[in-house]
Amino acid sequence: MKDVIGLVNCFPDPELGGLTSNRTLASTSFLGRYAFMDVAMSNFSNSGIDNIGVMVKNHQRSILKHMGNMSSWVNNTKTGKVTILTNENGVLYPAYNTDLNALKENDYILYNSQASALVFASPHIVATVDYGPILDEHWARDESVTVLYKKVNDADTNFLGGYCFEVSPDGYVEKVTINKGKSKTANVSLESWIMNRVVLAKIVEESKKHDLGMTIGDYLRYAVKNKTMKIHAYEYHGYLRNFNSLKNYIRYSFELLEPNVASTLFRSDWPIFTLTHNTPPALYGPHSSITNSFVSNGCQIDGSVSNSVICRNVVVGEGSKLNRCIVLSGVRIGENVKLSDVVIDKYAIITPRHTIEGDEENPIYLKQGAIL
């Protein structure tokens, strides 16, 4: 799809507690071997969108580290490309560090391209979206903006704080609300939209006259409220979770341990691409015991692990017991350690015989590089 640019919008960037203290959500570890941005990037790549821009709000160190030589997500390494779009002024003026200003800073992608449409996706919303049919419908109906939503019936407990739409019978957004959990059913926004290039260029131009702290989402909500623009709503079916807090990060990571849920995210025709590290397969010792867990390559496990997510290159010593833990890469856990409901950030070291127990409501977070 040569005339489409995919944009990974890292600006919404909800916080995941300590996990996002020195990285963005986009580059935060997801299920042991991914970063959240991989899902959005792979949706583009699987949809044939090979021109990808990553709109970076902050912590670009972490994003650049994850992107490596940037070729892990493109179908053709010459005609395809991944570009980093940073808002350099935004670093100095955080209040103005918005996605709209980032596009202003990088408006060459609007004027220097033949793309007819741009597709925006937010890394904290995890879904498997094939943009092909959505773009077809967008063009067939001659729309200027199409937003994605899913009809859910668990909005009372999930997607709290996220955007919802009221949709008219002819498929246009009538009202944008915030989900406060009052009703089970809702049309939940994927915070992903398709926008014609000329429309976006106009918004960027126009926004120069208005509030400089405005986001593209703000603009669209304003347009719906004041009926200045018709916004088409496209109904998505498939896996959808909003990883917008540490609590949800833990909850939805563990939810994916359920094979019926995992199979809706991991489809053989829809791989999730990521930067790879050439780590050997996971090695389990003679006294290890593992149940209901994701374990990544490079791990050496001699203890017992249950209901957990273990990232790359983690060592679990003999006699140690982990339950309901998320352990990020490079963590070393000594012998006879007991951990339950703990999230351990990268490279932490837990020396032998420690016991750390949180509970489901109050999980404990151990920061990157901590030594206990």
Place this chain on the structure above:
Amino acid sequence: MANKMVAMILAGGKGTRLKALTAKAAKPAVFYGGKYRIIDFPLSNCANSGIRNVGVLTQYESSELNQYVGNGEKWGLNGVRSSATVLSPKQTEEGSSWYRGTADAIYENLDWLERMNPDYVLILSGDHIYSCTYNEMLEKHIKSKADCTISVYPVAWEEASRFGILVTDKDDQIMNFQEKPKKPISNLASMGIYIFSYKVLVDYLKADAKEESDHDFGKNIIPNMMADHRKMVAYTYHGYWRDVGTISSLHAANMDLLDNKEKGTNLYSMFAGNQILSEDPHSAPQYIGPKATIEDSLINQGAQVYGAVIHSVISGDTRIEEGARCVNAVVMPGAVLQKGAVVQNAIIGPDTLIAENQIVNGENDDIALVVNRKAARL
């Protein structure tokens, strides 16, 4: 090491004794260690040695292997000054023929070597499992002003008669070469790894091409050089090295990853620049189910284990269903063990289906092999 030394990997062999595993694939393409193909080892060794240009000579069932080698990207050989080139038999002005032997394979690609214009040529086998760099061997070759340096491996005396055996003097100069001797007088086996000074190699290959011979390094080129009193030096390799010619030796080499951690290829002691590089098939994370039992095993990304895995090596994209049991076994990519299946002392080939309650039971000295492609359709 600009173009000082290029490597040529002989990867055209069938590996007949690997039976059904090599019915549709060349031996270097055979899976090993849950994640790798055998050819990952020599190719990673080249990359880790800083060798930039590698030719891979393929012939038997070459398409899968050619595709796998590709442009060498999996081993980082696609940089501005590096390349991997698949060299398969070709048609020329003189006609066309298959490679008639290991030496002929190199001879037929002298044009590639000429374009590379190296000082030294490293000849490797594509089907050996070992992790090393070739820099020390090259240093020795240069220091001793050798025409050819052969890597040797001390084998048990009782096994020496199965190998090409080299007899050396105190300066490691090769005095004698015996191909599979009945009464070996040395236990230094040739590993089939040679460094040649480029010009010398070209001369001997051209001369050999005109002769009626097996066109083989071990049988022709090396003996001819010995007869001419060329300077031949042995380089003794002390690490882990396996030529997995049979089903049981392939099985044993996999088990070495579990049992032989100190002596074997310790995949976990390796840091960047010294890793075994391979392909990443973009499979889902490895999932271990609620009722699984895992002991003493190596399991790759993309495996789903619901049953019992004990002392086994499990590749990616496999599924071991509930109640299935896998003991002392090697399960290759894409294989499925359905409910209640039992696999013991066995190798289960790629995409192979072991049906519900099916029992595959090899003996310790007679490893069972099952290869069917039935799981590819699931």
